[in-house]
Amino acid sequence: MNKIYNLTLTSIIIVYLVILAGGIVRMTGSGMGCPDWPKCFGYLIPPIERSQLDWKANHQYNKDEIIILGESLFYAIDNFNSEKEINLSNWNKYTKHDYSKFNVYHTWIEYINRLIGAVAGLSVLVLFIYSLKFFRSKKSITLLSILSLVAILFQAWLGKTVVDSNLTASTITIHMLMAVVLLFILFSILALSKPIKPSVLPKNVSILIIISIVLLVIQILTGTEVRKFIDIQMELFNYTERNKWIENITNTFSFHRSFTWAIVLINSLIFLKLKNLDIQSKLIYTIITLIFLQILTGVIMYYFHFPFSSQPIHLLISTLIIGLQFYFLSLYNLKKNATKI
Ligand code: HEM
Incomplete structure (x- = not known):
């Protein structure tokens, strides 16, 4: 394992922690816990009373x-x-929004979320600085690291926009998509810097994986639409009466639920093809298990009224599936011209 690989892996893990923390912020309704950005109520360490x-x-x-x-x-x-x-x-x-409540839990949950975000930014910065070493020998690593830095800075700016807009639905969707883009960039660096080269992947399997990634993007977008509806219900019922959140749910949810079959189908196909080709990869088993868990958390949210933690877990697993699938694709396709670093 080389250093750039470890640094990238560290950044990826921290970005996933940010996604999980973001999900917890939302589950607890802490999004406006800090009304301003980047400070919290104008302080580096927010109030406790x-x-x-x-x-x-x-x-x-x-x-x-x-x-x-x-x-x-x-x-x-x-x-x-x-x-x-x-x-x-x-x-x-303060005119950026008219939210003026103080709740110590919301403030500190949002604050910790921001701290993890700052750590993610720092780790990507370290990755970028270290990647400069490869500017001559492996330019793609340096360029992708610059891109990841730009992406995380843009993501931080978007975070501010989300707060300034008092969490409007469209900014949340863009924020979510940018997180996926950032993961794609980081996973590309991870694939490029992986010390051991995998065997070759037939073109038709790569195409199936690309289709699966496109389907997952559609699924994430429809999931975000479902989430927007649930967000309104959560506010409406003041984060209680969870059994009512899913009542009168729109057709988008039916689409989201049924579309899962397309994802299951294509991934079963990828799995069988890899098995026939005798390509052993723990990654594909992990992806299949995660898809199963994703369906399980979806069903649990729907039938058991959003039990504690189910929402952030459903969000986290969706980004894990798409990230790992992109990594799988990159591992086989970006390695072709890779030199040892
Ligand atoms: C591979 C399959 C799936 C993927 C990738 C996926 C992905 C997502 C994503 C990204 C969100 C938005 C989460 C957020 O912004 O916090 C979401 C929301 C949601 N999904 Fe799925 N989903 C899948 C399957 C399912 C299934 C099978 C069900 C139900 C039977 C389901 C039920 C829901 C519900 C109820 C929400 C709203 C959650 C909330 O308010 O936090 N999902 N999904």
């Missing part, structure tokens, strides 16, 4: 620190010391 967000007399306020006044958020225009009475000329109303 609601009283910390009350206006205080004779207090040193730093630029961008937030207070809650009535039903609104206000942020400090500059650094200043407050006097006996509040002087509103020191404060601007």
